[in-house]
Amino acid sequence: MWLWQPKNLLKLRLVFWSRVLLVSALMHTMLLFFLLCVYKGDNFSYHFSVDRAALHEANIIFLPLQKRAAPVVPKSQQSAQPDGAKQSKVAKAIKKVRKVVEEPKPGTRLIAAPKPKGKKRLVKKNQIKKETLQNEKSADKKIESKVEPAKEVSKSAAAEQATKIEEQALYLGQADLDALQIQDAISHEILNHWKPPTGLANNVSCQIKVQLGWEGKISSVAVQESSGIVIFDISARTAAGKMQLPKWAWGKELIITFNQ
């Protein structure tokens, strides 16, 4: 009954309202966080479809927890880096795979590949042995030893291939994916309308600046950097004016480089 005394009633109400406020604030924050950081509205959905042709057929490694992936350093340059340099988990994983390929299994004995001159000698010896027919078993063993280095060659080739894959791999973060998807969507939309004139040099290009209004309409199209060829500039400008882009592009400024 002490709590319901008139002098304590005010304090009780204060605690109650503060708890309500706390819960409300937490809920709002969570909701806002979910809407703006996780869900991002229904304007743009993350579906992992990337035009491989645009990526020069490189191997793609997605890093969805990173916004931007660090540029890939070739293996030759990596050796020059200090030992303490940080490596991505994916790169480490690939290294592990490579080590497994490179390292021989315990118990297996590696035999070095014979030199070409040695090979000739072996062949000669085998011929002599076949002629004399004295040590058939030893000849068989040597033939086996010839086969084994071939396996090693294939292993080293696989290791080299793994290294090449690692060096050529393309690391993509979330922001990189965004950029790729934008590139893909816009170029797809433009290529529906744009067919430049034939017979121009392959290195011709121009830049068109497109300003999109908040309602999705194109408010202005202008040639920012001319190619010096009027028919090319105007065909690019006409195509840019016909674009219809989704909501995520509204209110933004696009600088599109058109290449012949």
Added chain:
Amino acid sequence: MNTLKKVMVISFALMVSFVVINGDQETGALGSKTMSVNVQAREHKRVPLLLGVMGKQGALFDVAEGIKKDLEFFGQFSVEIERLLAVRTKHEMQEWHEQGYQFALFMSQNFDGAIEWRVYDTQQALMLKGKKYIPQGSSEHFWAHTIADEVVNVLTGMPGFFSTKIAYCKDVKVGKKKYKHVCVASFDGSNENVLVTTPTINIAPRWNRDYANPLLFYSESTNSNIRLMTVNMNGQRRIASNFDGLNMLPSFTKDGKKVVYCISRGGGSCQIYFYEKGKFKRLTKNNGNNVSPAFSDEGDKVFLCSDFETGHPQIYAYDVKTEDLERITASGYCTSPSYCSRTGKVAYSKMVSGLMQLFVYDTQSKTHTQLTSDTGNKDECSWSPCGNYLLYSVEKGRSGRLAMLNVNSLHQRFITSEHEHCSYPNWSPAYTVYA
């Protein structure tokens, strides 16, 4: 009160973290206000152009037909001729744009006979260029070529070649004897004019660079030698060089003051000689045969064909200042270089699998590119003034035809009949007058 403080602190911390996270998101591709995109064309097509003729004059329609023919030959335009009664409004220009015409060319003829033309960008209803042209002479083809040259220059930034001519040799059979005559025709092989009809073998015509006085140099076979002759557009001939042996294939600088050509002077091998203001200078000093010199516009380099190193003809670049001879082609059988100063490219013929094919060497990137790979021996190539087309002869069995190749689209078209035997084509520069 402590609880309230805690609530405030937690909610503030959450808000700050949200702002930080979301702020970082704004720097991403979606959040930024400006996006840069790179687009590579997959398909190409001709640009639709409306050619509006105002007035009822028949001559103007003939000129319009000539312009249409020229522009469509160029390969970048599809032209529609429409008869108009008056100058169109901005609204009608927009309608044409919606119909797919990106450009409109209007032509009209004044009472004094002057032809007025204007090129418009239909989307913006903006005049790109307009000119009044007073026709000279009576040839409507020539008027059309001149206007088409101007229009192409406005729209593509490249000089047109419709007013230029081509020279070539044509085999003629008189009785049992075979001769080669020198002919001149329009760029597309039409309007042929046989310029040299002497009963002998006349080969390898080359144009001079005096833009007001077009002259053709060619080599004429005589009993004692092969001499170099000149002929003007009226057919008047003169001897240019009459040394013993061969006198062939002159090539001029842009100003027309310096010339290189090959002479054997009775010796066993052909050498390249330089001539300027009455002074002769021997450029090549080797035991091989040095032929087909091609002078650069500035006169600093000569591209030539020589077999002195390998025994097979190779393409060389001779530096006039340092007198260095640099080999361009590494191997094979390479002949007849032709240099385009506008693009810095050397076109030549090289034997591939027993057939002569066309190649291009870029002097800047120092790379070789094969242009043709179909049947027929392609030889004696010559650049158009714009540097986008090559004119050359194609020999298949007994037939010899002239063909033209767009070096960008690699589209080839024949310009002479398969029943004739034509060879040694040479494309003229853009002369200011023609007889």
